[in-house]
Amino acid sequence: MELEAATILGKLIGAGLAAIGVAGGGIGIGVVSGGAVQAIGRNPDAAGAIQTNMILGIAFAEATAIYALVVALLILFVF
Amino acid sequence: MVEQTRRWRWGVNRWLVLLFIILGFMAARAYPPILPHVQLPAEALSEQPLVTLPGIGPLYLTNTLIALLIVDVLLILMAVGIRRATSGGALMLGGVAGAVEALLEALYNLTESTAGKWARSIFPWMATIVLLVLLANWLELIPGVDSIGLLHHSDEGYRIETLTTVGATEVQTIVTGGEEGHVEDGFSLVPFVRVPATDLNFTLGLALISVVMTQVMGIRALGAAYFSKFFNVSTLFSKPLFGAIDFGVGLLEIISEFSKVLSFAFRLFGNVFAGSILLFVIGTLVPVFAQTLVLMLEFFVGMIQALIFGMLTMVFMSQAVAGHGHGAEEGAH
Numbered sequence: 289m290e291l292e293a294a295t296i297l298g299k300l301i302g303a304g305l306a307a308i309g310v311a312g313g314g315i316g317i318g319v320v321s322g323g324a325v326q327a328i329g330r331n332p333d334a335a336g337a338i339q340t341n342m343i344l345g346i347a348f349a350e351a352t353a354i355y356a357l358v359v360a361l362l363i364l365f366v367f
Numbered sequence: 368m369v370e371q372t373r374r375w376r377w378g379v380n381r382w383l384v385l386l387f388i389i390l391g392f393m394a395a396r397a398y399p400p401i402l403p404h405v406q407l408p409a410e411a412l413s414e415q416p417l418v419t420l421p422g423i424g425p426l427y428l429t430n431t432l433i434a435l436l437i438v439d440v441l442l443i444l445m446a447v448g449i450r451r452a453t454s455g456g457a458l459m460l461g462g463v464a465g466a467v468e469a470l471l472e473a474l475y476n477l478t479e480s481t482a483g484k485w486a487r488s489i490f491p492w493m494a495t496i497v498l499l500v501l502l503a504n505w506l507e508l509i510p511g512v513d514s515i516g517l518l519h520h521s522d523e524g525y526r527i528e529t530l531t532t533v534g535a536t537e538v539q540t541i542v543t544g545g546e547e548g549h550v551e552d553g554f555s556l557v558p559f560v561r562v563p564a565t566d567l568n569f570t571l572g573l574a575l576i577s578v579v580m581t582q583v584m585g586i587r588a589l590g591a592a593y594f595s596k597f598f599n600v601s602t603l604f605s606k607p608l609f610g611a612i613d614f615g616v617g618l619l620e621i622i623s624e625f626s627k628v629l630s631f632a633f634r635l636f637g638n639v640f641a642g643s644i645l646l647f648v649i650g651t652l653v654p655v656f657a658q659t660l661v662l663m664l665e666f667f668v669g670m671i672q673a674l675i676f677g678m679l680t681m682v683f684m685s686q687a688v689a690g691h692g693h694g695a696e697e698g699a700h
Contacts, residue, residue: 340477344682347675351630354637361640365407 299363306360313353320345388656395654398540401525402651403513404555405644409566412517412557430558431566434512438502438563477678482685485588489684492580496573497677503563504639504669508662513643516558524553564639564672567632574631577680578624585687593687597621627683631676638672 289297324342328335409429416425445467452464460468474494479486506512518527518539527539541556563569585593595601599617603610642665650658 340678343671343675344678347634347671347679350638351634354634354641357641358633358637361407361637361644365405 299367302363303360306356306363309356309359310353313350313356316349316352317346320349391655398542400651400654401541403558403647404521404523405647407567407640409561409568410557412559429566430516430561431563431569434506434560435503435563435569437560438499438506441502442498474677478681481682482688485584485685485688488584488587489681489688492577492684493677493681496577496680497673500564500573500635500673500676501670503569504673505666506560507562507639507643507646507665507669512560512562513558513646514556515560516556518554519557521553521555524555527554562639562643564635565643567636570636571628571632573635573676574628577631577676577683578628581680581683581687582624584684588688589690592690631679635672635676638668642668 320342324338324345327338331338409431411427411429412433413428416427419425445463449460449464449467452460459465471494474497475486475490478490478493482489518541525541528542530538530540532538541554582593585596595617597617597620599613600610602613642661646658646661646665649661
């Protein structure tokens with residue numbers, strides 16, 4: 289196989305594999321939101337504070353998923 | 368309590384939405400959209416660099432720089448407008464000024480609840496970052512951004528066709544012409560305006576500003592004792608084993624500061640860049656109305672990412688001014 293076709297093949301497979309890492313972000317966000325929803329159910333008056341901390345936790349979990357996405361985009365568009 | 372509620376009725380807006388859907392359908396049939404050539408670095412709009420600095424090298428006028436200048440102008444206009452509204456003496460501001468005032472008040476309450484008495488110093492940094500990133504992300508929703516630009520020769524290009532001629536410049540558009548697809552001598556689009564957060568320079572710059580100012584705030588609050596967070600020799604001689612562990616943890620804090628820079632930069636960059644690629648791809652696959660739904664998603668993602676950047680800056684700054692003892696217990700990162 290010529291080099292160009294092999295490069296494109298490698299790029300596409302690599303980007304697809306890198307995108308598997310996004311699953312961890314989904315699980316993390318689910319865990320954080322589940323904990324937050326349970327906490328609001330126990331103590332509805334604290335909903336404001338719980339919501340703020342939930343958004344913070346979701347941002348951290350999503351950041352890791354975004355790192356995996358950035359690696360996939362890097363493989364596709366830079367190499 | 369009996370309220371006289373109006374029966375909700377359809378208005379004139381449904382006809383406008385229908386009109387725009389029909390116009391979009393006709394436009395998509397006439398000139399089918401193509402997938403633009405996506406590249407990670409921002410595209411320079413001219414061959415000559417703007418300025419060539421001696422140590423650093425040439426600086427080009429890129430399309431993200433133009434977008435950032437537009438955002439700056441909008442922010443300055445907003446500040447001037449609010450200044451004029453508040454100096455009029457009215458107690459309640461209406462319109463855009465009132466909305467911005469409500470946003471700033473919400474941000475200030477958030478800052479005060481976390482930072483305490485340092486809120487007055489921390490709030491300007493946090494609110495500037497929030498407003499800048501918010502306006503920069505919402506720039507994506509304006510039609511014309513990412514779609515109007517210069518046509519350059521490229522080997523993966525398409526045929527073009529001249530629509531009108533305005534003065535000396537020709538207004539041209541790309542036609543795909545069915546199965547022809549890529550042609551040898553084709554053109555591809557370089558947009559005039561591209562969302563600033565899709566440029567890693569912008570996000571990295573903001574991240575560096577945020578982390579460096581966190582250190583400056585810590586030094587301003589605690590003096591030279593701020594560095595005992597990194598070089599923790601307080602328990603090194605009294606309890607040797609735990610002292611050594613604490614010293615190692617202190618050195619790890621330095622690495623954690625660098626990882627904060629990377630984390631800030633890539634979080635904002637990844638969200639907005641992936642969103643813009645999603646917009647392009649969905650716009651190519653389903654030209655009518657599907658992009659509207661993605662635009663709604665981008666609206667929320669842009670707002671949340673701006674808030675997250677600001678909130679994390681504020682949280683790290685308040686940890687820095689609170690000192691080593693309190694910071695270790697909160698332990699957000």
